[in-house]
Amino acid sequence: MLRKIIKIDESKCNGCGACAAACHEGAIAMIDGVAKLTREDYCDGLGDCLPACPTGAITFEMREAPAYDEAAVKKAQLEKKLTRELGGGMPCGCPGSQARAIRHPGNESDISCCTTEAAASQSVPSRLSQWPVQIKLSPVKAPYFNGAHLLIAADCTAYAYGNFHNDFIKNKVVLIGCPKLDEGDYSEKLTAIMENNDIESVTVVRMEVPCCGGIEFAAKKALQQSGKLIPHQVVTVSTDGRIV
Numbered sequence: 072m073l074r075k076i077i078k079i080d081e082s083k084c085n086g087c088g089a090c091a092a093a094c095h096e097g098a099i100a101m102i103d104g105v106a107k108l109t110r111e112d113y114c115d116g117l118g119d120c121l122p123a124c125p126t127g128a129i130t131f132e133m134r135e136a137p138a139y140d141e142a143a144v145k146k147a148q149l150e151k152k153l154t155r156e157l158g159g160g161m162p163c164g165c166p167g168s169q170a171r172a173i174r175h176p177g178n179e180s181d182i183s184c185c186t187t188e189a190a191a192s193q194s195v196p197s198r199l200s201q202w203p204v205q206i207k208l209s210p211v212k213a214p215y216f217n218g219a220h221l222l223i224a225a226d227c228t229a230y231a232y233g234n235f236h237n238d239f240i241k242n243k244v245v246l247i248g249c250p251k252l253d254e255g256d257y258s259e260k261l262t263a264i265m266e267n268n269d270i271e272s273v274t275v276v277r278m279e280v281p282c283c284g285g286i287e288f289a290a291k292k293a294l295q296q297s298g299k300l301i302p303h304q305v306v307t308v309s310t311d312g313r314i315v
Contacts, residue, residue, distance in 0.1 A: 072135065072137075072138055075133055076132060077099075077114055077130070078130050079128055080130070082128075083126045083127060084105050084106050084126065085284055086101065087281060087283075088101050088250050088282055089124060089288055090128075092250065092253070093120045093122075094114075094120045095119065096115055097110065097113055097144065097147055097148070098110045101282075104282065112137040112139065112140040113147070114136075118131060125284060197236060198237060199245060200240075200243075200245075201245070205248060206223075206247065207253060207255070209260070211267055212268060215244055216267075216268035216270065219269075220243045220244070221246065221273045221274070222244065222274050223246050223247075223273060223274070224247045224276040225277045226247045226249050227278050228276045228277065229247075231310060231312045232308045239274065239306075246261075246264075250285025250289065251285065257289035258290075261293035262292075264293075265293055265299060265301065266297050266299075272302045272303065272304075273290060273302070274306065275305045276305075276306045276307075278307070279307050279315055291303075
């Protein structure tokens with residue numbers, strides 16, 4: 072049948088995955104780092120993915136395509152939900168998702184770089200001050216958010232940048248995620264956190280790879296949607312651990 076359906080210009084796709092996350096019907100998938108319309112019968116033609124794309128790679132077109140199969144979409148969504156529940160992926164009731172503040176002995180004073188054998192033998196305390204840290208598991212409201220300097224980080228950054236705790240986590244509330252691996256759009260949760268709490272500042276730390284643009288896009292979208300003027304900055308880390 073002739074109908075309106077999305078068209079993806081793969082030459083403009085930066086691999087961020089934001090469109091796949093925004094497509095609740097599951098019509099779009101990331102394949103080899105590029106967004107592709109894999110199920111035409113799952114595309115309802117409403118275009119929730121269009122505003123999510125930071126590069127304008129998605130447009131509408133009129134062409135021959137299978138009819139939208141709502142029943143198949145609902146079945147696929149139910150199967151995905153059941154898979155998450157059976158796999159223990161649901162945050163509700165999970166002990167690991169219980170919000171709590173963390174205090175580390177020795178964090179009252181600065182930790183300098185280890186330059187002697189004695190210093191090298193000492194354990195370096197974590198700078199993490201709250202739990203959970205995953206964006207998906209984080210509560211919208213928690214006492215530690217009030218007056219917080221918020222760090223929104225791609226989860227690979229802590230592995231790539233050696234002094235991540237002292238340079239970024241210290242004195243901040245941390246939220247981490249990977250837009251390429253997680254389902255859904257972070258911007259909704261981040262917007263709710265910014266709207267419901269007195270956030271002092273936002274720092275976004277991402278990797279230099281294109282797919283990491285999704286977490287930067289979600290943070291900026293949340294800042295805009297919150298309606299608050301919150302100071303913010305974006306820091307990019309290279310795959311070899313440098314600030315670029």
